[in-house]
Amino acid sequence: MVSANQKKITIEPVTRVEGHGKVTILLDENNKVTQARLHIVEFRGFERFVQGRPFWEVPVLVQRLCGICPVSHHLCAAKAMDVIVGADKLTPTAEKMRRLMHYGQTFQSHALHFFHLASPDLLFGFDADVAIRNVIGVAAKYPDLAVQGVMMRKYGQEIIKATAGKKIHGTGAIPGGINKNLTIAERDEFLKDIDQMMEWCRGALKIAVDYTVANLEKVAPFGSFDSNHLSIVREDGAMDLYHGNLRAIDKDGNKIIDQVDPQDYHKVITEEVRPWSYMKFPFLSELGPEKGWYRVGPLARVNVCDFIDTPEAEEARKAFMAVTDGKPNNLTMAYHWARMIELLHSGEKIKELLNDPDLQGDDLVVKGERRGEGAAIIEAPRGTLFHHYKVDENDQVTMANLIVSTTSNNEPMNLAVQKVAQDHISGVAEITEGLLNHVEVAIRAYDPCLSCATHALGQMPLTVTLEDQAGNVLDTKSTK
Amino acid sequence: MAKPKLATTSLAGCFGCHMAILDIDDRILKLVELIDFDKSPVDDIKEFTGPVDIGLIEGGCCNEENVRVLQDFRKHCKILISIGDCAINGGIPAMRNGIPLQECFDEAYTEGRLGPKVYNPEGVAPNDPELPLLLDRVYPCSEVVKIDYHLPGCPPPADTLWEALVALLTDKPVALPYELVKYD
Numbered sequence: 103m104v105s106a107n108q109k110k111i112t113i114e115p116v117t118r119v120e121g122h123g124k125v126t127i128l129l130d131e132n133n134k135v136t137q138a139r140l141h142i143v144e145f146r147g148f149e150r151f152v153q154g155r156p157f158w159e160v161p162v163l164v165q166r167l168c169g170i171c172p173v174s175h176h177l178c179a180a181k182a183m184d185v186i187v188g189a190d191k192l193t194p195t196a197e198k199m200r201r202l203m204h205y206g207q208t209f210q211s212h213a214l215h216f217f218h219l220a221s222p223d224l225l226f227g228f229d230a231d232v233a234i235r236n237v238i239g240v241a242a243k244y245p246d247l248a249v250q251g252v253m254m255r256k257y258g259q260e261i262i263k264a265t266a267g268k269k270i271h272g273t274g275a276i277p278g279g280i281n282k283n284l285t286i287a288e289r290d291e292f293l294k295d296i297d298q299m300m301e302w303c304r305g306a307l308k309i310a311v312d313y314t315v316a317n318l319e320k321v322a323p324f325g326s327f328d329s330n331h332l333s334i335v336r337e338d339g340a341m342d343l344y345h346g347n348l349r350a351i352d353k354d355g356n357k358i359i360d361q362v363d364p365q366d367y368h369k370v371i372t373e374e375v376r377p378w379s380y381m382k383f384p385f386l387s388e389l390g391p392e393k394g395w396y397r398v399g400p401l402a403r404v405n406v407c408d409f410i411d412t413p414e415a416e417e418a419r420k421a422f423m424a425v426t427d428g429k430p431n432n433l434t435m436a437y438h439w440a441r442m443i444e445l446l447h448s449g450e451k452i453k454e455l456l457n458d459p460d461l462q463g464d465d466l467v468v469k470g471e472r473r474g475e476g477a478a479i480i481e482a483p484r485g486t487l488f489h490h491y492k493v494d495e496n497d498q499v500t501m502a503n504l505i506v507s508t509t510s511n512n513e514p515m516n517l518a519v520q521k522v523a524q525d526h527i528s529g530v531a532e533i534t535e536g537l538l539n540h541v542e543v544a545i546r547a548y549d550p551c552l553s554c555a556t557h558a559l560g561q562m563p564l565t566v567t568l569e570d571q572a573g574n575v576l577d578t579k580s581t582k
Numbered sequence: 583m584a585k586p587k588l589a590t591t592s593l594a595g596c597f598g599c600h601m602a603i604l605d606i607d608d609r610i611l612k613l614v615e616l617i618d619f620d621k622s623p624v625d626d627i628k629e630f631t632g633p634v635d636i637g638l639i640e641g642g643c644c645n646e647e648n649v650r651v652l653q654d655f656r657k658h659c660k661i662l663i664s665i666g667d668c669a670i671n672g673g674i675p676a677m678r679n680g681i682p683l684q685e686c687f688d689e690a691y692t693e694g695r696l697g698p699k700v701y702n703p704e705g706v707a708p709n710d711p712e713l714p715l716l717l718d719r720v721y722p723c724s725e726v727v728k729i730d731y732h733l734p735g736c737p738p739p740a741d742t743l744w745e746a747l748v749a750l751l752t753d754k755p756v757a758l759p760y761e762l763v764k765y766d
């Protein structure tokens with residue numbers, strides 16, 4: 103609540119991010135910031151309303167949480183359902199088609215974030231004129247760059263279409279496998295353009311690196327703080343965005359947990375409920391809510407893994423780690439650099455997969471002994487994503503638990519908002535739009551997806567009044 | 583002559599319909615020759631700058647804030663279009679309509695949920711005044727304001743959006759072939 107001598111600033115909606123959020127900043131009479139929060143203002147209720155649905159429907163249903171990375175939900179649900187149908191090892195064709203889908207998704211999502219959403223801040227400055235501080239402004243001033251962004255996103259979307267059947271909300275992954283392979287014609291179409299894509303990836307990485315290095319004085323303290331980091335890694339410690347076990351490290355790189363099986367995720371992670379946001383706050387159970395929160399996403403993944411198994415991205419990772427002498431990097435703005443390392447990695451992975459004849463195999467689905475419960479983890483573009491279901495003997499879902507990537511970054515994003523508000527807004531006499539955009543720049547670094555973070559259903563009870571344009575009351579309803 | 587203006591918003595939607603707009607790919611560069619963007623999540627214009635020619639609505643209404651934004655769009659837009667099944671009939675989020683809110687609420691936030699235990703020492707669910715009140719169910723946009731056109735799909739194919747926009751901007755009838763009108 104705002105008391106008499108307090109002022110409140112609201113940034114609503116937070117723009118150039120996916121989904122629905124708002125920021126509130128409370129100021130005292132001297133314009134000192136007393137509180138700054140990112141609120142997630144929407145809810146969906148997926149965990150409840152998928153109960154009773156047939157399990158095979160879930161991979162196509164839950165992706166409607168988030169249209170920006172539907173593939174992540176589609177695949178994570180399919181992986182959990184693999185456990186349910188007892189498909190412990192997929193056929194090479196199924197596994198590789200799904201991986202291609204996933205790297206295509208990461209490719210388009212990272213390109214979209216960098217070129218369409220974040221680049222206006224980096225190219226024009228955090229407080230540039232609102233009229234140009236968007237992708238259309240970028241297209242006018244840097245047409246080549248805008249075209250690259252559009253074409254890279256298109257390439258990733260076409261890969262999703264070829265593997266999932268549709269660019270948004272596809273149907274390719276099914277419990278136990280996949281429903282199509284990649285034709286030679288499709289493959290050749292992608293191979294034709296991959297070298298151009300790789301060239302553009304290198305260019306985008308260079309922009310991110312040069313920007314960070316040239317502006318280090320400004321970006322190093324910007325919304326930054328030490329934190330734990332979490333992601334899945336392969337058994338040998340390599341970065342793997344599609345499959346692996348959980349690892350968390352502290353701010354200095356010491357391992358907190360390592361190689362935790364996805365089925366045991368709920369033994370190491372707990373979610374906290376706070377009254378002012380529909381999005382929960384997860385933490386590592388053994389450290390508790392105060393100390394156990396962590397970052398996820400590109401920065402966390404590059405920090406957590408021991409190495410990257412593609413040569414160019416590994417070179418780029420080494421250069422990135424050298425800046426902090428091999429210790430984890432804790433700068434909020436370093437997310438952009440890390441994200442472009444992953445863009446390059448996705449490009450390399452796509453190329454590797456396209457050249458693999460397994461994609462033309464036609465052994466697509468396996469089955470095994472049916473189970474009643476299954477959990478899965480995938481590294482979505484925005485971070486670690488958890489799906490967990492129970493299914494009864496009628497094939498109906500009886501329990502669903504989803505921890506979406508952005509949820510794990512809830513505490514970090516709030517800290518970044520607080521820090522930027524303290525550093526840039528507190529005590530300033532005239533608070534301009536450009537200053538407020540600083541807050542959003544910090545949120546955007548995390549590339550949050552606020553629509554999929556809001557799957558949980560909220561507040562009760564309530565009275566609703568429905569009015570027409572003239573303000574006439576059409577309908578009033580109460581839930582209690 | 584000034585270019586026509588386009589505004590977009592996402593209410594109770596997943597942003598997939600906005601992504602479908604971006605799936606017109608390089609035609610987006612042609613689109614910005616035909617129109618100027620006004621209030622939209624793709625730029626930082628947070629309030630309407632004035633009257634707008636076309637408004638695109640993604641998602642239905644699940645809370646009071648959605649209703650407010652939708653009414654604001656109706657007030658400012660000459661032509662208002664529902665894009666996607668969420669806007670047209672509530673879509674997947676409307677699957678909660680048959681379930682008592684309290685149950686959805688318990689499953690998300692209370693220690694008695696079926697899923698893994700949450701940490702909620704005070705036992706309260708999110709109830710801050712900053713959070714908009716939920717509606718009792720998810721409403722299609724056309725039950726709240728007058729909608730001029732509906733473009734179905736989850737999301738509508740990029741070509742559907744493109745064809746419809748170009749037809750409107752060039753004063754031609756919107757004629758969509760059968761393949762462009764579908765859910766999946």
Ligand code: SF4
Pocket residue numbers: 166169594595596597598599640641665666667668669673674735736737738
């Ligand atoms: S219609 Fe489909 S794509 Fe569009 S917002 Fe709704 S769920 Fe997302």
